[in-house]
Amino acid sequence: MQISLVGLNHRSAPVTVREMAAIRTQKLRDSLESLRSYVSYGVILSTCNRTEVYTTSADSQGTTVGINFLQKYLDIPHHTLHLYTYMLEGKAAVEHLFRVTCGLDSMIIGEYEVLGQVRQTLEVAEEAEMVSLPLRHLFQSAIRAGRKVREETEISKNALSVSSVAIELAAGDIGDLANCQMLVIGAGEAGRLAARAAKERGMSRIGVVSRTLERAAGLATELGGLPISMSNLAEELTTCDLVVACADAPHHLLDVSTLKTAMRHRPQVPLVIIDIAVPRNVTPAVAQINNVFLYNIDDLTSISEQNRKQREGEIEKAGEIIAFEVKEFFAWWQDLEVRPVVAALMKKAEEIRRSHLNRTLKKLPPLSEDEQYNLEMMTRAIIAKILKEPLHSLKANGRHNLGYAEMVRELFQLDVEKRK
Ligand SMILES: NC(=O)c1ccc[n+]([C@@H]2O[C@H](COP(=O)([O-])OP(=O)(O)OC[C@H]3O[C@@H](n4cnc5c(N)ncnc54)[C@H](OP(=O)(O)O)[C@@H]3O)[C@@H](O)[C@H]2O)c1
Structure with missing residues (x-):
């Protein structure tokens, strides 16, 4: 497998x-x-x-x-x-x-x-x-x-998230977020993390927009924000400074026409939109509108690169843990694959030994218990001797090569129960 x-x-x-x-x-x-x-x-x-x-x-x-x-x-x-x-x-x-x-x-x-x-x-x-x-x-x-x-390891010490990095990007662009108004579109995990990061930076007003108002209200209550219905989104865009879009929608939720209308009310006031949704929530052409600054998830690369550099030493330590765990996984899998083949091989050998011994015993004059015991032991020893090296090889090589057990199964025509 x-x-x-x-x-x-x-x-x-x-x-x-x-x-x-x-x-x-x-x-x-x-x-x-x-x-x-x-x-x-x-x-x-x-x-x-x-x-x-x-x-x-x-x-x-x-x-x-x-x-x-x-x-x-x-x-x-x-x-x-x-x-x-x-x-x-x-x-x-x-x-x-x-x-x-x-x-x-x-x-x-x-x-x-x-x-x-x-x-x-x-x-x-x-x-x-x-x-x-x-x-x-x-x-x-x-x-x-x-x-x-x-x-x-300390790989996740003060861990960032895509959402918190989006807020960091916004802070780099806008400056102090304390006097800013923000809209989070999407009230799932990404929205929650974005709103929380914005709150930690002192964002003065956080509006939460979701397809269902109850969900927006849930998150808004949790973080001291305001729930906003989708139907009021266009109006909210006329006053906010930052939009973080992170709804799990299959289509764009913000298009050129909506943004153009909103910007007519604030032609001189910049609007930063960070769209971290995949698929994206915002029509890319929105970036052409004057004073609209649109970023998508791939624009977070420079901050994510700094984050990677800070954690380089920990990446190495994590790599060592992974190497150990991968080895453990393959040892488990080898056992899973090899054990039934070993059992089937031993069972087949034993069935052949027993049937041949019984046939021979029937042809011979009656034997004493001692003689029968010696024959039994001798045939068992032959089987053990023949199988010793193939079994050893199967156990040793199956660990590195998961096809090995399959090859042995085919070679000896073994009836191995198939696993899911
Ligand atoms: N999770 C993360 O850490 C993370 C990080 C970076 C980017 N993202 C991206 O952010 C987006 C959301 O991720 P998530 O994990 O937060 O997912 P999620 O919890 O499933 O997101 C749910 C949100 O999406 C809204 N939604 C679902 N279908 C919609 C539709 N057809 N139209 C409008 N809104 C819709 C929901 O609205 P209602 O429930 O109110 O209907 C809710 O507000 C995804 O594109 C994801 O790739 C997520």
């Missing part, structure tokens, strides 16, 4: 491509149903930084299956997908997921949010019954390693 990964992330693809590949939370279950028609077991991880498909299959077709699924499901042209995706198998795929959960593959190194996103991803795949035993163990081990890295 092989683990495969096909995906694209913030390093391999710009936001313009990532937003085409983003699978929104509400669509995750539907996407897994579609993946099922390509492969029995798979997990789809889609965050603002990446869209990745992990699969397990008996053959080595996992990456082909993954890319075919993405192409069809996302309706992205073949050549575009090939240009921006990576395909990893076996150890490389496993290591990659560990790096993801440990926050080393994130735009904001050491961020915490990815751990929750991976956990949620696994839950949805479990509900869809798409998780094989190796996939489950892989994801659980990676989540555990993610926690361990954060406990044993």
Whole structure:
């Protein structure tokens, strides 16, 4: 059995491509149903930084299956997908997921949010019954390693998030945020983190906009902000200084016409918009409007690069923990793959020995108990001697080469119960 990964992330693809590949939370279950028609077991991880498909299959077709699924499901042209995706198998795929959960593959190194996103991803795949035993163990081990890295290193000390970096970018642009008015569009995790970071910087007024007013009210109450209904958004734009857009919407929530109308009321007053949603919430052409300063998630790179440099020493320590945990994972998997083959090989040898011994005993004149015992011991010793080296080799090599057990199974025509 092989683990495969096909995906694209913030390093391999710009936001313009990532937003085409983003699978929104509400669509995750539907996407897994579609993946099922390509492969029995798979997990789809889609965050603002990446869209990745992990699969397990008996053959080595996992990456082909993954890319075919993405192409069809996302309706992205073949050549575009090939240009921006990576395909990893076996150890490389496993290591990659560990790096993801440990926050080393994130735009904001050491961020915490990815751990929750991976956990949620696994839950949805479990509900869809798409998780094989190796996939489950892989994801659980990676989540555990993610926690361990954060406990044993300082990779997440004073951790930033995409949302808090957005506020940092705004502060760099606007200056003191204390006298500013801000609108957060989206009241999920990203919105909560943005509003909290803005509050910590003393933002004087935080308006929270969500599709449902109750949700906006929930977050606003939590952070001392004001809930605002979507229908009042245009009016709010005439007075605010900063918009952080982070709703999980499939379409643009702010377009050129809305912004042009708002800016007519404040032609000389700049408006900074930071759109960290993937897919983006704001029509890119809005950037052409006078005094509108639009940024997207990829514009956070310079701050995220500084953050990465500050954590370089910790990245190395995290890498050592990952190397150890990956080794543990493969030791577990080797056992899982090899143990049934070892048992089947010993069972087959024992069945042959016993049936031949019984046949021989029937042909011989009656033997004493001692003679029978000696024959029994001799045949057992022959089997043990013959199998000693193959079994040793199977146990030793299966650890490094998961195809080895399969080869032994075929060679000896063993009836091994297939695992999910
Ligand atoms: N989570 C993070 O740490 C993080 C970091 C960076 C970027 N982002 C990006 O930020 C966005 C939100 O992420 P999240 O984790 O906060 O997700 P989330 O919790 O699912 O976001 C929920 C928010 O999106 C709104 N929403 C959902 N569907 C909508 C639609 N069709 N039209 C308008 N609003 C809609 C919801 O409105 P109601 O519930 O009121 O209907 C709610 O305000 C995503 O694009 C994500 O990629 C997230």
